[in-house]
Amino acid sequence: MLSRIALRKHPYPFKASLAICNDLDGFAFENFIELHRFLNTQTNTSLGTGLNLEIGDSFWMYCVDSDVSCAFSYFEGLSDEPSPYADAISKLVRAGYLDCLHTYGNFNQYGGFRRSYAEKAFAEMERRGMRVRTWVDHGDMHNFQNINYLGGMRERSIGGGVFTKIVEYHTDLCKKFGIKFYWPMIVTPLIGQGRRIGFRDIARSRNRRKWLAGSLLLYGVLRMMPHGVLERRPVLLRKKDQLGLLVENPLIYKRTLASGDKVYCFQRYGDWFSDGADSLGKTLSAENLGRLIETGGSSVVYVHMARKPAGCRGILPDAAVSAFKRIAGHYNAGNIYVTTTSRLLTFHMATENLAWRATSHGGRTVIDIDMVRDDIDGDFVPAVDDLQGITFYTGDPANTSIRLAGEVLDGTVCNPHDDTGRASVSIPRTHLKFPESL
Ligand SMILES: [Zn+2]
Numbered sequence: 001m002l003s004r005i006a007l008r009k010h011p012y013p014f015k016a017s018l019a020i021c022n023d024l025d026g027f028a029f030e031n032f033i034e035l036h037r038f039l040n041t042q043t044n045t046s047l048g049t050g051l052n053l054e055i056g057d058s059f060w061m062y063c064v065d066s067d068v069s070c071a072f073s074y075f076e077g078l079s080d081e082p083s084p085y086a087d088a089i090s091k092l093v094r095a096g097y098l099d100c101l102h103t104y105g106n107f108n109q110y111g112g113f114r115r116s117y118a119e120k121a122f123a124e125m126e127r128r129g130m131r132v133r134t135w136v137d138h139g140d141m142h143n144f145q146n147i148n149y150l151g152g153m154r155e156r157s158i159g160g161g162v163f164t165k166i167v168e169y170h171t172d173l174c175k176k177f178g179i180k181f182y183w184p185m186i187v188t189p190l191i192g193q194g195r196r197i198g199f200r201d202i203a204r205s206r207n208r209r210k211w212l213a214g215s216l217l218l219y220g221v222l223r224m225m226p227h228g229v230l231e232r233r234p235v236l237l238r239k240k241d242q243l244g245l246l247v248e249n250p251l252i253y254k255r256t257l258a259s260g261d262k263v264y265c266f267q268r269y270g271d272w273f274s275d276g277a278d279s280l281g282k283t284l285s286a287e288n289l290g291r292l293i294e295t296g297g298s299s300v301v302y303v304h305m306a307r308k309p310a311g312c313r314g315i316l317p318d319a320a321v322s323a324f325k326r327i328a329g330h331y332n333a334g335n336i337y338v339t340t341t342s343r344l345l346t347f348h349m350a351t352e353n354l355a356w357r358a359t360s361h362g363g364r365t366v367i368d369i370d371m372v373r374d375d376i377d378g379d380f381v382p383a384v385d386d387l388q389g390i391t392f393y394t395g396d397p398a399n400t401s402i403r404l405a406g407e408v409l410d411g412t413v414c415n416p417h418d419d420t421g422r423a424s425v426s427i428p429r430t431h432l433k434f435p436e437s438l
Pocket residue numbers: 023024025102137138139
């Protein structure tokens with residue numbers, strides 16, 4: 001029955017998806033690597049036996065002053081010289097673990113970013129095969145490279161019809177390089193994006209009032225939060241847009257920057273005012289992870305893991321270690337798909353925009369994937385690698401083939417019934433391989 005063919009929201013058998021999207025601010029290289037050995041391998045580490053998850057991180061190409069939010073960077077300072085960390089950063093980017101460019105570097109307090117730094121960074125990344133598709137804005141007002149700021153602004157009016165060029169503009173270079181997903185400093189306090197919020201609360205209203213009641217309800221709840229989430233400027237942009245976004249609750253949304261460039265942005269889930277490592281104890285509490293599963297949503301978690309409570313001597317506070325163990329438990333139980341930010345966003349965009357059709361050929365069901373619809377950068381045929389985990393419900397998995405642009409995909413996996421009572425067929429997932437030496 002072709003009518004029973006449907007695209008599953010998450011890779012089989014998972015019910016929800018999660019990525020940890022850490023900003024590396026303040027991380028010493030040795031601690032950073034030790035943390036990722038704990039998260040991404042099965043070796044013994046100072047934090048315990050590795051959890052063997054697929055958790056990515058962010059990186060910098062430059063660092064203006066190592067005393068200000070110091071962390072390691074690819075280049076030595078602002079120079080052309082690779083730092084002692086360049087090879088390790090390059091390996092981790094190519095392995096898929098460093099998957100977010102946390103802007104080009106840390107320009108806190110000093111400023112000084114220019115477009116030429118972007119050109120130099122991308123040329124080097126291109127030369128070394130360091131492909132990255134996710135951008136995360138960073139830091140204080142001196143970070144002119146932020147796309148939410150001068151980085152996403154081509155020119156500026158100085159009156160009388162006269163415009164000056166913005167020398168920090170670079171978003172066109174990002175797009176040309178292949179950066180697809182951008183984070184312009186919006187944090188939602190609700191876990192589980194890609195689904196409407198407050199539905200149960202507004203179930204008794206009708207038509208337009210449903211949406212209105214939900215909006216007002218959410219607004220009221222957010223205003224009552226201790227830190228006044230909606231009252232602080234960094235997360236606001238324009239209040240109405242921000243409110244609308246929180247109510248709509250997408251994971252990925254389209255935005256036109258001041259430059260006129262159209263980009264795909266994503267929200268992160270977390271606590272803007274308490275974003276250190278120990279905040280993971282609350283943001284990823286058993287209750288919140290349960291809610292994530294219940295809603296069937298996807299979240300990209302906002303955190304600065306190098307920020308630790310006073311007195312914490314280890315790399316991570318116990319609350320964070322426990323949170324990661326909870327995540328690992330849900331991953332191993334087949335509840336929550338845990339992967340890198342870029343992989344999660346790529347999967348989410350594909351499932352939301354996949355153009356596919358099912359036909360019957362001599363008693364066999366064939367699912368043809370034609371393309372991913374993309375009305376910003378143009379429709380495209382995805383690489384198989386970017387479709388991994390894509391799962392279709394089908395009445396007879398063993399008798400169902402998946403074709404991509406007309407070619408039958410080998411090695412598709414048949415899955416038994418899940419909790420909806422339906423069987424399915426999947427494009428297999430691969431696990432990233434953590435580099436053995438760094
Ligand atoms: Zn940062």
